[in-house]
Amino acid sequence: MSVAAPGQEGIRIEAVSHRYGDVAILDGIRIESRPGQFIALIGPSGCGKTTLLDIMCGIRKHQSGNVLVGGRPPVEGRADTARMFARDALLPWRTASANIDFALKARRRPGNHDAITAQLLEDVGLTGFADNYPSQLSQGMRQRVALARTFSLESDFLFLDEPFGALDAQTKLVLQEKLLSLWERTRSTVVLVTHDLGEAIALADRVVVMTARPGRILADVPIDLPRPRSVSALQKTRAYHDLYAQLWDSLEQATASARLHPGGNA
Numbered sequence: 001m002s003v004a005a006p007g008q009e010g011i012r013i014e015a016v017s018h019r020y021g022d023v024a025i026l027d028g029i030r031i032e033s034r035p036g037q038f039i040a041l042i043g044p045s046g047c048g049k050t051t052l053l054d055i056m057c058g059i060r061k062h063q064s065g066n067v068l069v070g071g072r073p074p075v076e077g078r079a080d081t082a083r084m085f086a087r088d089a090l091l092p093w094r095t096a097s098a099n100i101d102f103a104l105k106a107r108r109r110p111g112n113h114d115a116i117t118a119q120l121l122e123d124v125g126l127t128g129f130a131d132n133y134p135s136q137l138s139q140g141m142r143q144r145v146a147l148a149r150t151f152s153l154e155s156d157f158l159f160l161d162e163p164f165g166a167l168d169a170q171t172k173l174v175l176q177e178k179l180l181s182l183w184e185r186t187r188s189t190v191v192l193v194t195h196d197l198g199e200a201i202a203l204a205d206r207v208v209v210m211t212a213r214p215g216r217i218l219a220d221v222p223i224d225l226p227r228p229r230s231v232s233a234l235q236k237t238r239a240y241h242d243l244y245a246q247l248w249d250s251l252e253q254a255t256a257s258a259r260l261h262p263g264g265n266a
C-alpha cells in the first residue's frame with residue numbers, strides 16, 4: 001500500500017543536467033522531496049519538464065548528477081512507479097473495466113480485481129460505464145478511466161504529465177477533485193507537470209518553477225493551504241489568489257530568462 005510509511009524515502013535529484021545533442025535542456029536541477037509529498041512542476045514550454053519526468057521514471061537516462069526515487073536509481077517499469085499522460089493512452093480494444101483489470105494483473109495486485117475495479121470506477125464517477133470501450137467515452141471520461149487505472153497500481157510514486165491538459169475547464173475541475181480525493185487516501189509521492197497555475201496551487205504541497213531552456217530551478221514555493229482541499233472552494237480564497245500572483249511573477253521571470261538566453265545553449 002502506498003500510504004507513506006515512516007522512514008520511506010522520497011525523491012532526490014542532485015545536480016542533474018541533460019542535453020539533446022548540442023542543446024542543453026536541463027542544467028543543475030536539484031529537487032528533494034519527502035515521501036508522500038505532492039510536487040507541481042511548472043515552467044515555460046520546452047524548458048525540460050517532460051525530460052525531467054522521463055528521467056525520474058527511468059525512461060531517459062540522465063547524463064550527469066544523481067537521481068534516487070525511493071532510495072533507488074529509477075528504472076523503467078518499476079512496480080512502485082506509475083505515469084499518466086495528457087492523452088489517456090487506454091487500450092482501445094479493452095473496455096473501461098478491462099483496462100483497469102489489465103493494470104491490476106500486470107502488477108499482480110492481490111485481492112478481488114472485479115471489486116477493486118468497480119470501486120475505482122465508482123470513485124471517478126463512472127459507475128455504469130464499465131463495459132464501454134474508450135471510443136464510446138468522451139475525452140474527459142477516458143481520462144477518468146486513466147486516473148482510476150493509475151491509482152489501481154497503488155504506486156508509491158506517481159508521475160503525472162499534464163494529465164488534464166486536454167480537458168475543458170469544467171471537466172478539469174471535476175478530475176482535479178477526483179485526483180485529490182484518491183491521493184488523500186494513498187498519499188503517494190507525486191510529481192505533476194502542469195501549465196495550469198491554479199491546478200498547481202490547488203493540488204500541490206509545493207510548486208517548483210523552472211526557467212526557460214536550459215531548465216534550472218528558479219523558485220520553490222510552498223503551498224501551505226490546509227488539507228483536505230476543495231479545488232472550487234479554494235479558488236474563492238485570498239490565499240489562492242496571492243499564491244497565483246506570486247507564481248505568475250516567477251513564470252514571467254522564467255520567460256524573461258529565455259529572452260536573455262535565446263536558443264537555450266548553455
Ligand SMILES: Nc1ncnc2c1ncn2[C@@H]1O[C@H](COP(=O)(O)OP(=O)(O)OP(=O)(O)O)[C@@H](O)[C@H]1O
Nearest residue numbers: 020021025043044045046047048049050051052213
Ligand atoms: N528526444 C528528443 N530529442 C531532441 N530534442 C528533444 C527530445 N525530446 C525533447 N526535446 C527538446 O527538448 C526540449 C525540452 O522538451 P520537454 O518536452 O522536456 O519540455 P517541456 O518543458 O515538457 O515542454 P512542454 O511544456 O511544451 O510540454 C524541447 O526543446 C524539445 O524540443
